[in-house]
Amino acid sequence: MQKSLLIDPDKCTSCLQCEMACSFEHEGVFNPARSRIKIFEFEHGKRAVPYTCTxxxxxxxxxxxxxxxxxxxxxxxxxxxxxxxxxxxxxxxxxxxxxxxxxxxxxxxxxxCDLCGGDPQCAAACPTEAITYVDSAWTGYERMQAWAVKTDTKAATA
Amino acid sequence: MDYVIVGAGPAGVIAAETLAGLEPGADITLVSGEPEPPYSRMAIPYLLAEDIAEEGTHLRHTAGHYDARGIRVVHERVARLDPAARTLAFEGGGSRTYGKLLLATGAAPVRPPIPGMDLAKVKSCWTLADARQIIAGTKPGDRVVLMGAGFIGCIILEALVARKVKLTVIEMADRMVARMMDKTGGDMIGDWCRGQGVDVMTATRVTGIEEKVDGSLSLSLEGKEPVAADLVVCATGVRSNIGFLEGSGIDTGQGVLIDNYMATNLPDIYAAGDVAQGLDFSTGGHDVHAIQPTASEHGRVAARNMAGHRTAYRGSLVMNTLNTLGLISTSYGLWDGAEGGDEVVSLDRENARYLRLSFQGDVLVGALALGLTQHVGVLRGLIQTKVPLGKWKKVLQDDPHQIMTVYLACVQDATRRRAA
CATH class of the missing domain: 3.30.70.20 (Alpha-Beta Plaits)
Structure with missing residues (x-):
C-alpha cells in the first residue's frame, strides 16, 4: 500500500520541528531555510499550515x-x-x-520533498501529529473533505 | 495506426511516449533531423560550461528507452510534405508514408542580414554540433562577442563566462532579455553583468563583421567604435522550421497554425512545440511559445488527440526563468501589464530584488521577478487557476512578497467552497 503525507493544519503549533528534521535529513544541518517542508503562518501566527509537495x-x-x-x-x-x-x-x-x-x-x-525514501522525517519529528504518513487511499478526496469539515466547524463556531 | 513524428526534441519525444502509452503496439516512428540521440537544447549551455558531458543533454538516459516502447528513431531530414499522398520526402532521397503525422520540427536560429554573418568564426549556438565548435574554438582569455541578449543569449552568456573568455554582449534592444523583462528588470540584469566584468552594450546595432589579416574579427557598430573579437556567437533569435511545408497547403503564420486540439487545417496532421502557433492562455490569441513547458504540454495533448482521446488544450502560459551569473529572473503571462488592469511593484535595486505583479480585476494575470527562488511556481498556480483573490488582493498590494501566504489562503478558501 502506497503512503502519503497527511497534513492537519489544525494540529500544527508552528514549532518548526518538521523543518529542522527535513533540513537535517537532506542537508545535514538544522536549518529551516533548507527545508523542503515549510510552515506558513496566518493571522499573525494564530494559524499555521505545513506545506510541501503532494x-x-x-x-x-x-x-x-x-x-x-x-x-x-x-x-x-x-x-x-x-x-x-x-x-x-x-x-x-x-x-x-x-x-x-x-x-x-x-x-x-x-x-x-522525496518522502525521505519512505520514512518521512517531518512526520517522525512532528510532536502533535499535524503531519502523519498514512495510506494513500485516505489522502485524496477524503482528506480534502475531512479538512473542509474541520474548517467549516471552525467557521460555524467562530 | 501508423504514427510519424517529425522532430525529436521534447515535443516530439513526449508525443511519441504518450502515444506508446495510450496505444501499446502502435507503429510509432520518430524522425530526428540530427545524428545524436534525442537531446535537449536547453542543456547545451551546461555542456559549454563543462558542467555536464554530451550524454547529460540527452532527453532520456535509459539504454533501449525508445525500443522498449516500440518507438523507432530514424535520422532523416524532411524535405517535403505531400498531404494528398500522405508522404514525407527526405533530403537523403527516401520517402515515407504516414497514417497520422505530428509536425514537431522546432525552430532554428536566424541571423541579421548584415555583411560577414557567413564567416567561419561567426557561430550560432543551437545544436550539439554548434556547441562542439564553440568548445573547440574558444580558450580562456579569448575575446568573444555575443550578439543578442535574449533568453538564449543570456543562458549562453553564463556558459561563456564559465569558459573564462573576455565577453562583450551586444544587444539591439534597449535592455537585456526584452521579451521576458521590462526596462527596470532588464537594466538590473545588465548592471549585474557589468558588475561581474561582462561588457554589455544595449541599444547597439552591429552593421557588419569583417575578418582581419591576422584572423581576428572586427564588428562595425552603428554610431560607435568597432569591437574586435576572436569569435562571434550569434543568438539573435529563432524562427519556426516551416520552410519544408511550402506548397503543402498547411496553414502557417509565424509557425504552423493549430486549433485547440493541436490539429492543423489538413486531416490527420498535427503540430506541437516551437513549430506550432497555438492557443495562448493569457491572450486567447495564437502564438509561437518557444519554451520547454509549452513543448512538453503540446506533445502530450497532441498525442492524446492523435490517438482519438479528444482533449482540448487550454493554452500555453508564457513562462521563463533565467540564471544570469547568479541573478535569477522569472516571468509569467502578462508580465508587462494587462489592458485595463493594475499592478503592484516592489523594487530594491541595491540588492537586485524586484517583483511586479499584474492583475485584471482581482485575478493575477502576470508576474515578473528578480532574485526570487522560493515557491516561484505558485505564481503559475494563481495565474493559471484564475482564482479570484478577493480580499487577498489588498494583502498583495500592501506587500507583493506575501504571494505564498495568499496562495495558501486562496487554496483553503477554494477547498472549503468545493466541500460546501
Missing amino acids: QCAEAWCLHACPVEALVRNKTTGAVEVRDEICVGCKVCTIACPFGTVNYNPDSGKVIK
Whole structure:
C-alpha cells in the first residue's frame, strides 16, 4: 500500500520541528531555510499550515524537465530529483503550480520533498501529529473533505 | 495506426511516449533531423560550461528507452510534405508514408542580414554540433562577442563566462532579455553583468563583421567604435522550421497554425512545440511559445488527440526563468501589464530584488521577478487557476512578497467552497 503525507493544519503549533528534521535529513544541518517542508503562518501566527509537495499525479515538474532529472519512485510514489542529472535550469520550479520545487543556489540544483525514501522525517519529528504518513487511499478526496469539515466547524463556531 | 513524428526534441519525444502509452503496439516512428540521440537544447549551455558531458543533454538516459516502447528513431531530414499522398520526402532521397503525422520540427536560429554573418568564426549556438565548435574554438582569455541578449543569449552568456573568455554582449534592444523583462528588470540584469566584468552594450546595432589579416574579427557598430573579437556567437533569435511545408497547403503564420486540439487545417496532421502557433492562455490569441513547458504540454495533448482521446488544450502560459551569473529572473503571462488592469511593484535595486505583479480585476494575470527562488511556481498556480483573490488582493498590494501566504489562503478558501 502506497503512503502519503497527511497534513492537519489544525494540529500544527508552528514549532518548526518538521523543518529542522527535513533540513537535517537532506542537508545535514538544522536549518529551516533548507527545508523542503515549510510552515506558513496566518493571522499573525494564530494559524499555521505545513506545506510541501503532494507528489501529485500530474507531476508538472517531471514533465517539464528537459533532461529526465525528475523521476517517480515506484515504491514510494514520490517524484525525486536525480542530482547527477539535474543541470539546474529551474524550469520545474516555474512549472510546478504549487511552488514546491525550489532552486538551491548553493548546489546549483533543485530540491523537493522525496518522502525521505519512505520514512518521512517531518512526520517522525512532528510532536502533535499535524503531519502523519498514512495510506494513500485516505489522502485524496477524503482528506480534502475531512479538512473542509474541520474548517467549516471552525467557521460555524467562530 | 501508423504514427510519424517529425522532430525529436521534447515535443516530439513526449508525443511519441504518450502515444506508446495510450496505444501499446502502435507503429510509432520518430524522425530526428540530427545524428545524436534525442537531446535537449536547453542543456547545451551546461555542456559549454563543462558542467555536464554530451550524454547529460540527452532527453532520456535509459539504454533501449525508445525500443522498449516500440518507438523507432530514424535520422532523416524532411524535405517535403505531400498531404494528398500522405508522404514525407527526405533530403537523403527516401520517402515515407504516414497514417497520422505530428509536425514537431522546432525552430532554428536566424541571423541579421548584415555583411560577414557567413564567416567561419561567426557561430550560432543551437545544436550539439554548434556547441562542439564553440568548445573547440574558444580558450580562456579569448575575446568573444555575443550578439543578442535574449533568453538564449543570456543562458549562453553564463556558459561563456564559465569558459573564462573576455565577453562583450551586444544587444539591439534597449535592455537585456526584452521579451521576458521590462526596462527596470532588464537594466538590473545588465548592471549585474557589468558588475561581474561582462561588457554589455544595449541599444547597439552591429552593421557588419569583417575578418582581419591576422584572423581576428572586427564588428562595425552603428554610431560607435568597432569591437574586435576572436569569435562571434550569434543568438539573435529563432524562427519556426516551416520552410519544408511550402506548397503543402498547411496553414502557417509565424509557425504552423493549430486549433485547440493541436490539429492543423489538413486531416490527420498535427503540430506541437516551437513549430506550432497555438492557443495562448493569457491572450486567447495564437502564438509561437518557444519554451520547454509549452513543448512538453503540446506533445502530450497532441498525442492524446492523435490517438482519438479528444482533449482540448487550454493554452500555453508564457513562462521563463533565467540564471544570469547568479541573478535569477522569472516571468509569467502578462508580465508587462494587462489592458485595463493594475499592478503592484516592489523594487530594491541595491540588492537586485524586484517583483511586479499584474492583475485584471482581482485575478493575477502576470508576474515578473528578480532574485526570487522560493515557491516561484505558485505564481503559475494563481495565474493559471484564475482564482479570484478577493480580499487577498489588498494583502498583495500592501506587500507583493506575501504571494505564498495568499496562495495558501486562496487554496483553503477554494477547498472549503468545493466541500460546501
